[in-house]
Amino acid sequence: MKALIFDVDGTLAETEELHRRAFNLAFADHGWEWHWDAARYRRLLTTTGGKERIARYAQEIGAGSVDVVALHRAKTQHFAHLMAGGIPLRPGIAQLMGEARREGLALAVATTTSPENVEALCQACFGQSATLVFDVIAAGDMVPRKKPAPDVYLLALKKLGLGGEEALAFEDSANGVNAARAAGLPVVLSRGTYTLQEQDVGASLTLGCFAEINGLRDLRDRMRERV
Ligand code: XBP
Numbered sequence: 001m002k003a004l005i006f007d008v009d010g011t012l013a014e015t016e017e018l019h020r021r022a023f024n025l026a027f028a029d030h031g032w033e034w035h036w037d038a039a040r041y042r043r044l045l046t047t048t049g050g051k052e053r054i055a056r057y058a059q060e061i062g063a064g065s066v067d068v069v070a071l072h073r074a075k076t077q078h079f080a081h082l083m084a085g086g087i088p089l090r091p092g093i094a095q096l097m098g099e100a101r102r103e104g105l106a107l108a109v110a111t112t113t114s115p116e117n118v119e120a121l122c123q124a125c126f127g128q129s130a131t132l133v134f135d136v137i138a139a140g141d142m143v144p145r146k147k148p149a150p151d152v153y154l155l156a157l158k159k160l161g162l163g164g165e166e167a168l169a170f171e172d173s174a175n176g177v178n179a180a181r182a183a184g185l186p187v188v189l190s191r192g193t194y195t196l197q198e199q200d201v202g203a204s205l206t207l208g209c210f211a212e213i214n215g216l217r218d219l220r221d222r223m224r225e226r227v
């Protein structure tokens with residue numbers, strides 16, 4: 001194991017509630033009387049990518065012509081403001097990253113969200129730019145197909161110069177597990193508040209919380225038990 005590759009939303013931190021609020025603020029800015037409550041957002045989250053999610057909803061309700069790009073740009077600005085208020089990393093994440101750093105493992109993110117949002121999270125959670133926290137960032141529109149397609153994990157592996165079996169992915173969602181597996185990576189799943197109800201799709205290791213991992217030696221032992 002030479003690298004840990006983290007999903008962002010729902011894995012590094014429980015960000016989806018702030019995303020949901022940011023979408024609703026952007027809709028209001030642009031005069032749309034749309035409101036995504038938690039139940040509707042949970043359903044729409046099966047579509048990865050904020051622009052894709054807006055387009056899906058607009059089609060579902062027959063909204064006609066919608067400037068998806070402008071709406072999403074406004075949403076991203078609101079998300080950055082909301083993140084500036086701070087958000088905790090999920091339990092266990094800081095410990096995993098710190099030990100990996102001490103052992104000389106590479107750290108990467110492979111996420112559907114935008115690079116701007118990765119930066120906002122790193123400033124909020126680490127007080128540093130994302131490029132100082134992670135060795136590799138594979139995010140959003142850097143790839144043509146979003147999760148569950150493997151593209152973003154394949155890009156992360158390419159930038160790391162590693163094969164899938166040399167890294168380990170951490171995810172919160174079925175779409176993310178499917179993306180990591182399709183890229184040939186073993187994957188540790190801990191569902192987040194917006195994915196608790198999802199079915200198992202074959203994660204190598206499923207945990208209630210990443211804090212159940214008692215260091216990298218324990219993680220390696222757990223992964224060995226599953227191969
Ligand atoms: C989760 C997503 C993203 C976020 C919203 O990404 O699917 O679309 O919900 O962010 P991941 P954007 O779990 O892969 O980190 O609006 O920037 O897409």
Ligand code: MG
Binds near residue numbers: 007008171172173176
């Ligand atoms: Mg996620």
